[in-house]
Amino acid sequence: MASKAPIHTRKRYWHWLQYAGGLLIVMLLLVEKTGLLPFPLLERLEWQAYDMKVRSTLSEQADPSLAIIDIDERSLYEVGQWPWPRATLADLVNTLFTEYEAGLLGIDVVFAEPETSLWQQHWEELSRDYPALGELPPPVDGDEHLSNALAAHPVVLGYYFQASRQPSDPPSVGQLPRPAMVEETDPLPFPAPERYTANLPVLQQSAMSAGFFDNPRVDDDGVFRRVPMLQRWEGELYPNLPLAMLLSLLGEPPVTPVLGEGAGVTQLEALDAGGFEIPVDGRGAALVPWYGPRGHFDYISAVDVLEGRLEPGALAGKTLILGASAPGLMDLRSTPVGGVYPGPEINLSLLAGMLHQSIHAQPPWVLGFELVSLAALGILMVLLYPHLNALLLVAISSVLLATAIGGNLWAWYQGLALPIAGLLVLLVAQLLWHLAMNFLRETQQKRWVAERFGQYIPPQLVEDMVDSGESFGLEGEERELTVLFSDVRGFTAFSEAIAPAELTEVMNRLLTPLTGAIHQHRGTIDKYMGDAIMAFWGAPLHDAQHAEHALEGAFAMLGALDAVNREFIAEGKPALAMGVGLNTGPMSVGNMGSSFRMAYTVMGDNVNLGSRLEGLTKAYGVSVIVSETTAERVPNWCFRRLDKVRVKGRSAPLWILEPLGRREALGDSRREWHAAYEQALELYHAAEFDSSERAFKALTDQQDAPTQMYLERIEQFKADPPPSDWDGVWTHTEK
Structure with missing residues (x-):
């Protein structure tokens, strides 16, 4: 019993080390989730998981009431390079509403600088030089033309904020629209930019409203996943373009922040705009509800509108966004559904999400839920996993992994965007840690296996057994194997011709290379019977090619005998011949014998047949005979049929065959x-x-x-x- 104490002590040591490592994994994840020790890799995994959920749940149908008036490559080709004259844009706005009866237009472009033409700049000078011009009205001001169009129709302009201002940056430009009416009791943590670029006062005053289209909440990998709904400038809150359009559709209702409890803290949960609830995070950003890849919504080329190529009333009542998809206009973004995605479609997707109430929520309780889930599941795994074998570890982890992913997807379909990366990392890290530790703990057991099997099989095969990860036992089992019997012909007469003292040396010189040939081809020596050898393939280590390896071993034995014969002939001794019989089939293999002596061996009718085949080699004058079963297992070898025979001890006839060599070598x-x-x-x-x-x-x-x-x-x-x-x-x- 004293010898067992160190083993138990080592087991306890490994168990405590396993507990400590698993607990450390849980603690690191909890610390990361609280923000005390951020892991950028985990954050990127979360982004990738979110993107996969988005791509796997895209909608196939687009809202027919929403469309994009696209400043595309064709429009630039036919109308001219950007920026277009303001009069052209005014014609575009007027056509949309008068000819095609659009309902609302958002413009994803900013007009920060006044338009001046050469006619306007030099009109007074030309009037003095050419008095006849004085009777004509001055050239139409493009800004005034566009202003008149904006005043006549429901149009929401766009502008942008700048999160930080550099010393070289100019001051803010243009006029901001009216701020949103937000019923805010305490200041909420909306983004506070340091600069803006807005539209000309003459245009902004004529438009219904305006909204920003910049995004200070782009993730570090450059992907648009969420956008702020409001930004704070000088104490006032301003909506983004989609929210400004929604407010215009609803008649400019007030925006009411919806607060919720999360982790013991009251924080922003949603915005209520005229009864439309917009889920946001604690900083007022909403997840963009992606409906499909680029082109999911209807794209209408701006030049087709200008040229009147649409059917009258084709846009009746539709809500439109005017923007650019042409690559040269730099309004393309990276998104979860495409690396090149037009900014106008991002804004239209967010507007569609608000109208359809399909924006995924991130409630304040999500962080607390994640912390509790990580802690509970992590402690359960720490306590349970050290007692499981590798198969159960993988099986239980797979079930937990499938449950976590399935539950997360179910929540996604319910409109909740729950984090998943932390749970996935916990499950995978715990699995790998405990698999590694279990492997180290089980090394003692594998050593035990190696020590005991090493009595019967070559050391090389023992190493393969340990490396294979299979479970081995000494108890008997039935398995398909290939057995080999060999016998040296004429050895009795050979041994009588040499001195008895020399016989042991000759036997060693003969059996050593023959045994090496068997070991080289992954065979197990069963026993030596004088100059005869019995070996088998396929146990204790499983070998799907046991028949082929046995056949290769048989020919390697013949080659080894040829080398020995050359030595014998040089010494004046006679050459020896050898017969080899091979059979494949179910056999009983295991540790067999008595309480006094055990041996790892094979038994059964198929073993006896292998012996019979070896005995037939002399009668047929060949070196190797195999059974039909062995030949069937080695289709890449060529065999000739020797005879259809009935051997002693078996009533059923069978074909015996001689291997001629590999097919490609003949x-x-x-x-x-x-x-x-x-x-x-x-x-x-x-x-x-x-x-x-x-x-x-x-x-x-x-x-x-x-x-x-x-x-x-x-x-x-x-x-x-x-x-x-x-x-x-x-x-x-x-x-």
């Missing part, structure tokens, strides 16, 4: 000889002895022992024909 002449031999054998079994005799005599290799055997049999059968029900089977009565 030359054309050898293939032709093999085909002719098989044809002669077919004639023999059809009892057409005259034809068979001619076919056998026509073979080029007349020294072939099986050929000579069949010619002798044919002579016997011609003299004494077999009965009419002859089946061609030759019965062997000796072992």
Whole structure:
């Protein structure tokens, strides 16, 4: 018992180390989630998981009441380079409402500078030089033209804030619109920019409203996932373009912040705009509800509107956003649904989400829920996992992983954007940690296996067993294996010709290379029986190619014997020959014997057949004989049928075969000889002895022992024909 104490002590040590490591993983994740120790990699994993959820749940149908008036490449080609004259834009606005009966237009472009033409700049000078011009009205002011169009129709302009101002930046430009009416009791943490670029006063005063289209909440990987709904400037709150359009549709209702409790803190949860609730995070940003890849909404080329190519009333009542998708106008963004995504479609997606109430929420309780989930699940895994084997570890982790992903997707379909990366990292990290620690703890057991199996099999195979991760036991089991029997012919006479003291050395010189050939091809030595060897393939380590490896081992043994024979001949000793028999089939393998002595061995009828096949090699004058089953397991080798026989101890006949070599290694002449031999054998079994005799005599290799055997049999059968029900089977009565 004293010898077991250190083992138990080491087990306790590994268990405590396993507990400590698992607990450390949980603590690190909890600290990261509280923001005390951010892990950028975990944040990026969260972004990737969010993007995958977005892409897997895209809508196939677009809202027909929403569309984009697109300043695309074709429009630039036909109308001219950007910026277009303000008069052209005024015509575009007027056409949208008068010809096509649009409902509301948002403009995802800012007009921060006045437009001046050469006519306007030099009109007074030209009037003095050409008095006749004085009778004409001055050139139309493009800004005034556009201002008149804006005043006549429901249009929401766009502008942008700048989060930080550099010393070289100019002061703010243009006129901001009226701020949103936000019923704010205490200042909420909306973004507070330091500069803005807005529209000309003459344009802003004529428009219904305006909204910003910048996004200070772009994630660090440059992807648009959320946008702020409001930004604070000099104490007032201003809406983004989609929210400004929604407010214009609703008649400019007040915006009411909806507060909620999360982790013991009251924080912003949503914005209520005229009964439309917009879920936001604690800093007032909403997740963009992506409906599809680029082009999900209807795109209408701006030039088609200007040229009147649409059907009258084609845009009746529709809410539109005028913006650019042309690459040269720099309004393309990276999003979860596309690396090149037009800014106008981002804004239209957010507007659609508000109208359809399909923006995913991030309630304040999400952080608390995640912390509790990580802590509870992590502690459960820390306590449970050290007691599980690798299979159960993987199985339980897979179930937990599937549950976490399934639950997260279910919440997503319910409109909740819950974090998932922390749980996934917890599950994977705990699994890997405990698998590694269990492996280290189980090294002692694997050593035990190696020490015990090392008594029966080569050290190389023991190492493979340990590395394979399989579970091994000494108890008996049935398994398909390939068994090999070899016997050196004439060794009795050989040994009588040498001194008894020299016999041990000769045996070692003979069996060592033969054993090496078997080991080299992953075989297990079962036993030595004088100069005979019994070996098998496929146990204790599973080997799907056990038949092929055994066949390769048999030929390697013949090669090793040739090398030994060269040494014997040089010493004046006679050369030796060897017969090898191989059979494949179900066999019983395990540690067998008595309480006094045990051996790892194979038993069964298929083992006995392997021995019988080895005994037939001398009768047929070949070195290797295999069974049909072995040949079937090695389709890339070529075999010739030697005979259909009934061996001693078995009533059922079977074909015995001789391996000729790998198919790709056989030359054309050898293939032709093999085909002719098989044809002669077919004639023999059809009892057409005259034809068979001619076919056998026509073979080029007349020294072939099986050929000579069949010619002798044919002579016997011609003299004494077999009965009419002859089946061609030759019965062997000796072992």
